[in-house]
Amino acid sequence: MGFRAVLPIISGIIPFGAVMGSAFGEAKLSFWQAMLMNTSVYAGAAQLATVELMTQNAAVFVVIATGLIINLRFLLYSAAMSPMVHDSSPLIKFLCAFSLTDQSYATMSANHDKFSTNKEGVSFYLGTAACMMMTWHASVIAGYVFGNFAPASWSLDYAVPLSFVALLIPTLKNKKYVAVAVFSAIMSLLLYQLPLRMGLMVTALLAIGFAWLIVRRKK
Amino acid sequence: MINGNYFLLNVFLMVVGTLTIRGSFIAVSGKMKISDKTRELFTYIPAAILPAFIVPATFFHQGQIAEVFGKERFLILVLTGIVFYFVRSTLLIIGLGLGLLYLVTQF
Incomplete structure (x- = not known):
């Protein structure tokens, strides 16, 4: 049931996976290096960012901090899922944690009312996760294999920022979110020249600090 | 070209960090608010x-x-x-x- 429920939204995953595969190829990583990272980290946006930083030989601290800041949103999903998995086995808990993605969580959350037991909810969630994982890996492999053959004139590197636009716009729920995004955009331009690619990290921290001010001021 | 050891170190730390983030609340399962x-x-x-x-x-x-x-x-x-x-x-x-x-x- 979960597998079928997530099918309508996977069309957005295929180009994103292809961009990821293409980025692996652009970074001159071997197929097995790409698959190692893709299967073990399994976090598209963070992978794109960290691969880009690694190609520029950024400091390990910068690479990891950037990737983990991007993945911080999984904390929220993890917290929201914890009541549903509290009576599951350690293996099921591990699988739920490892396969946590925006799409799987959102699909599970949207169907939450349909579950009469936690077990039913977990089964549904694992179905969405299986569909997501298969689609993601297939599209990354396709991107790796075929992306390398694309001529430079196709500007495939620009597919990364474009795919981030697709991730960003749905999160801009109101003016406060837009204000944080604009703040981040301006700071990223001002701080771009910082050494060790620290501009990204500093921008992210300042923007999260700005968001914290907005959250604190709200009554 | 990304150095092999540099790549592996980054991947290893990303795996540990990401799994810790994803699994943190699931591991304690509702005991924390x-x-x-x-x-x-x-x-x-x-x-x-x-x-x-x-x-x-x-x-x-x-x-x-x-x-x-x-x-x-x-x-x-x-x-x-x-x-x-x-x-x-x-x-x-x-x-x-x-x-x-x-x-x-x-x-």
Whole structure:
């Protein structure tokens, strides 16, 4: 049931996976290096960012901090899922944690009312996760294999920022979110020249600090 | 070219860190509560980070078209952003953006 429920939204995953595969190829990583990272980290946006930083030989601290800041949103999903998995086995808990993605969580959350037991909810969630994982890996492999053959004139590197636009716009729920995004955009331009690619990290921290001010001021 | 050991170290740390983040609350399964404000703050994370990738990749890329001051990527970014707002198709905006960029830079 979960597998079928997530099918309508996977069309957005295929180009994103292809961009990821293409980025692996652009970074001159071997197929097995790409698959190692893709299967073990399994976090598209963070992978794109960290691969880009690694190609520029950024400091390990910068690479990891950037990737983990991007993945911080999984904390929220993890917290929201914890009541549903509290009576599951350690293996099921591990699988739920490892396969946590925006799409799987959102699909599970949207169907939450349909579950009469936690077990039913977990089964549904694992179905969405299986569909997501298969689609993601297939599209990354396709991107790796075929992306390398694309001529430079196709500007495939620009597919990364474009795919981030697709991730960003749905999160801009109101003016406060837009204000944080604009703040981040301006700071990223001002701080771009910082050494060790620290501009990204500093921008992210300042923007999260700005968001914290907005959250604190709200009554 | 990415150094092999440097790559493996980064992947290993990303695996440990990401799994820790994903599994943190699942592992303690409801024994811990997070405040509403912290929960709300998490929802701002994409808005805080993603523009920091998009904007420099757009503005600091060397443009090729003199008529638009070498900033064709910015114009295409704005256009695809507007299209995505109404259509919500990742596939469409990537195709549209790359297609337009190709046309603008080649002809």
